[in-house]
Amino acid sequence: MPKSYNSKQLLKGRYSEPGHIYMLTTVTDQRRPVFSDFHLGRLVVNQLRQAHDEGIVNSLAWVVMPDHCHWLVELRTKSLGELMCRIKSRSSVAVNLATQSTNRLWQKGYHDRALRREDDLKAAARYLIQNPIRAQLTSRIGDYPLWDACWI
Template sequence: MRTCHEIALRRGRYSASGQLYHITTCTHERRPLFANATCARLVIGHMRNLHDDRRLSSLAWVLMPDHLHWLFALGEGATLSGVVKRFKGRSAAGLRPATGPGPVWQRGFHDHALRHDEDVQAIARYIVANPLRAGLVGRVGDYPWWDAVWL
């Protein structure tokens, strides 16, 4: 059964090849699964697979202990919901030995389709600075689970 919040998250969602999207998705019950380096590396590997398969072109991301911020351009023929569903499904299956049974990710995700007038690099800086704002590190470069194409 879908909640009103899930339906609201989907309202107005569209997919366009080449469109830039900033998505945020959280672990189930905000469990800090990615404080574990093995789990973090596994999830990052699944993100890279989507990039390598050209379903998207990853621009910037940060994997926080309990959520992911990801900026990417949607690949030709891919849908936003399809890409996120594939990522969450495959990463959850890979994480299952470490997490045990039950959900890994919260249902749904938040997305923002960037407008042409938005500063993409400013959004990328905002994304990769999340660990700094959360007080996890004193410098962005000290946090291990992030990347941006501008480096």
């Protein structure tokens, strides 16, 4: 299956609405482990926090893994597409400036999953932030530097 088909498939049925909660995932280009470098991972974190601080989203939880990022958000003022375009664009610029590079940072597209009102948000957040443990990057989430949750 060609890559363009996959990214188009991700758009099918995509609907975003302010006030709804979404689990978002985006992956680095060619799954390069760019964010194994803590300082580069913090550049992505800065963009997640900026979107929260500007009222675009209510950021509930996130984790930046070496080659991808998971983010649990309540959407506020923009569509999912606008939000992810902004995050990916601004983090790409920041990482490329820091590394003096012009490399593509992110794969095209992203994955989103809308959570229902009855879904347990804390359980979703716990699942999300336990990614570094499941990936055997750490044995305790407190030892992994690139995550946060609003309940902590």
